[in-house]
Amino acid sequence: MNPAPLSGLYAPSLALVTDLYQLTMAYGYWQQGMQDRQAVFHLYFRRAPFQGGYAVAAGLALAVNWLENFRFSAEDLDYLAGLRGSKGTPLFPREFLDYLRDLKFTCDIDAIAEGTVVFGNEPLIRVQGPLLQAQLLETALLTLVNFQTLIATKAARIREAAGPTDQVLEFGLRRAQGFDGGLGASRAAYLGGVDATSNVLAGQRYGIPVRGTHAHSWVQAFGDEEKAFAAYAQAFPDDSVFLVDTYDTLEGVRHAISVARRMRADGHELGGIRLDSGDLAYLSREARALLDEAGFPNTRIVASNDLEENLILSLKSQGARIDTWGVGTQLVTAYNQAALGGVYKLAALRKADDSDWDFTLKLSEQLVKTSIPGILQVRRYLTEYGKPRADMLYNTAEPLPENLTLVDPADYTRRRAVRPEAQYKELLEPIFRNGRRVLELPTLPESRAHAQREVQSLDPSIRRFLNPHTYPVGLELTLHDYRDQLILEKRPLRPA
Ligand SMILES: Nc1ncnc2c1ncn2[C@@H]1O[C@H](COP(=O)(O)OP(=O)(O)OP(=O)(O)O)[C@@H](O)[C@H]1O
Ligand SMILES: O=P(O)(O)OC[C@H]1O[C@H](OP(=O)(O)OP(=O)(O)O)[C@H](O)[C@@H]1O
Numbered sequence: 001m002n003p004a005p006l007s008g009l010y011a012p013s014l015a016l017v018t019d020l021y022q023l024t025m026a027y028g029y030w031q032q033g034m035q036d037r038q039a040v041f042h043l044y045f046r047r048a049p050f051q052g053g054y055a056v057a058a059g060l061a062l063a064v065n066w067l068e069n070f071r072f073s074a075e076d077l078d079y080l081a082g083l084r085g086s087k088g089t090p091l092f093p094r095e096f097l098d099y100l101r102d103l104k105f106t107c108d109i110d111a112i113a114e115g116t117v118v119f120g121n122e123p124l125i126r127v128q129g130p131l132l133q134a135q136l137l138e139t140a141l142l143t144l145v146n147f148q149t150l151i152a153t154k155a156a157r158i159r160e161a162a163g164p165t166d167q168v169l170e171f172g173l174r175r176a177q178g179f180d181g182g183l184g185a186s187r188a189a190y191l192g193g194v195d196a197t198s199n200v201l202a203g204q205r206y207g208i209p210v211r212g213t214h215a216h217s218w219v220q221a222f223g224d225e226e227k228a229f230a231a232y233a234q235a236f237p238d239d240s241v242f243l244v245d246t247y248d249t250l251e252g253v254r255h256a257i258s259v260a261r262r263m264r265a266d267g268h269e270l271g272g273i274r275l276d277s278g279d280l281a282y283l284s285r286e287a288r289a290l291l292d293e294a295g296f297p298n299t300r301i302v303a304s305n306d307l308e309e310n311l312i313l314s315l316k317s318q319g320a321r322i323d324t325w326g327v328g329t330q331l332v333t334a335y336n337q338a339a340l341g342g343v344y345k346l347a348a349l350r351k352a353d354d355s356d357w358d359f360t361l362k363l364s365e366q367l368v369k370t371s372i373p374g375i376l377q378v379r380r381y382l383t384e385y386g387k388p389r390a391d392m393l394y395n396t397a398e399p400l401p402e403n404l405t406l407v408d409p410a411d412y413t414r415r416r417a418v419r420p421e422a423q424y425k426e427l428l429e430p431i432f433r434n435g436r437r438v439l440e441l442p443t444l445p446e447s448r449a450h451a452q453r454e455v456q457s458l459d460p461s462i463r464r465f466l467n468p469h470t471y472p473v474g475l476e477l478t479l480h481d482y483r484d485q486l487i488l489e490k491r492p493l494r495p496a
């Protein structure tokens with residue numbers, strides 16, 4: 001189960017998941033007769049989130065699902081017909097709305113597979129097609145890819161801290177940014193590396209394994225911890241994890257052990273205990289000792305309480321004996337970085353007489369924020385062991401020189417020569433041609449497995465949380481020179 005069916009939580013048509021200005025620009029292009037000029041847009045972010053060294057690309061399957069359902073329904077058009085400008089006249093004439101009604105999606109889309117590690121300035125999605133259509137895709141593509149990539153990256157960091165063998169459970173729904181935030185976060189968190197979610201709707205929609213323990217209310221409802229545990233064990237004799245901190249954590253562990261003994265006499269094993277407050281390092285060590293002494297070395301210790309990657313690392317360094325991490329708020333809200341600042345920029349436009357491309361850029365006072373012109377591809381060079389070594393952005397509309405040089409877009413004096421024999425792969429792959437999907441997308445578990453291999457293939461210096469190394473992403477020299485020339489042409493010469 002991969003793309004979300006566009007039903008239930010959503011309206012049947014989602015073309016109105018956009019900003020008004022996309023539609024006003026679309027109308028303007030149509031009025032000017034520019035609607036079918038071929039255009040190229042790139043979707044990319046400038047800096048990896050969480051001050052980290054990488055991001056995990058995510059959201060493509062949701063974007064594909066949205067694109068395959070892209071159409072303006074009768075209700076959408078009725079609504080747009082009712083919009084008025086400040087003088088009270090209709091914003092959009094009927095002829096334009098008829099045009100939207102008959103609009104067929106015909107773009108070519110290339111994208112980087114979900115789960116791939118990506119870096120600043122790299123197009124995750126490249127859209128080539130009629131200007132009006134390509135413009136209309138901006139907002140929804142950004143909404144989907146920014147959030148999914150943000151949360152998948154956070155999950156990958158939490159997975160990194162927990163290590164390959166601990167279990168990581170996502171418990172965030174109650175603290176998420178609404179139903180849709182919770183659903184999307186559960187998907188992205190699974191893709192990024194958590195093992196399961198407590199979010200049942202995400203389980204149903206995406207096939208993510210669902211897991212859980214019980215709340216304090218369960219214990220409170222019985223008033224007596226042992227009775228509460230025994231009752232839970234009666235309901236789920238082979239699937240019980242007892243929350244032991246309602247009154248006194250270590251007393252709670254003793255009560256759990258006493259119930260676990262009775263369960264064993266009946267042929268069942270206690271799955272685990274959960275700690276949700278207090279000093280998790282100390283309490284988990286003490287709990288482990290009590291469980292081991294009592295003959296329950298395989299009973300798992302789950303911890304929760306505002307956990308995130310740095311806290312997990314700290315708990316591990318304190319010798320915590322936690323083997324299952326329940327992570328909610330910090331993961332699904334990407335607590336320390338509210339959003340990924342991905343952008344969608346026009347990079348090429350056919351000339352009015354269709355004779356050639358004009359490559360376009362958006363200037364900025366800061367060079368790093370100036371966009372990159374061209375019809376870009378991302379080429380990833382690999383070490384002899386197949387690990388990422390450096391990425392090159394190049395313009396596919398121009399011939400590549402024989403000797404390739406990468407130029408750091410933030411500092412043109414930093415360059416690397418590409419060895420001619422270096423192995424590489426092209427990251428942007430065709431997803432749509434002329435509006436038709438040409439690639440079977442991987443399933444969500446396949447993308448998740450890909451993400452884990454990808455993150456592990458990065459050098460630890462790039463994966464670390466504190467001051468990670470910058471992975472080299474360079475512009476191919478002729479692209480760099482061309483961009484520089486365009487910047488100089490466009491930048492006004494100010495008086496000294
Ligand atoms: N050994 C530890 N080292 C660092 N941080 C810890 C340690 N143990 C717990 N924490 C974290 O400290 C924060 C505060 O936990 P603590 O249980 O003291 O307060 P609390 O959440 O207010 O407790 P309660 O749920 O009882 O109100 C949580 O994020 C928790 O995960
Ligand atoms: O801390 P988070 O990372 O967000 O993980 C989710 C939290 O949600 C629950 O607490 P809550 O107080 O809502 O309910 P409970 O403790 O009674 O289950 C759970 O016990 C976790 O502490």
Ligand SMILES: O=C(O)c1cccnc1
Binds near residue numbers: 171211213214274328
């Ligand atoms: O199952 C759990 O333990 C759980 C679920 C949601 C939030 N906190 C904990």
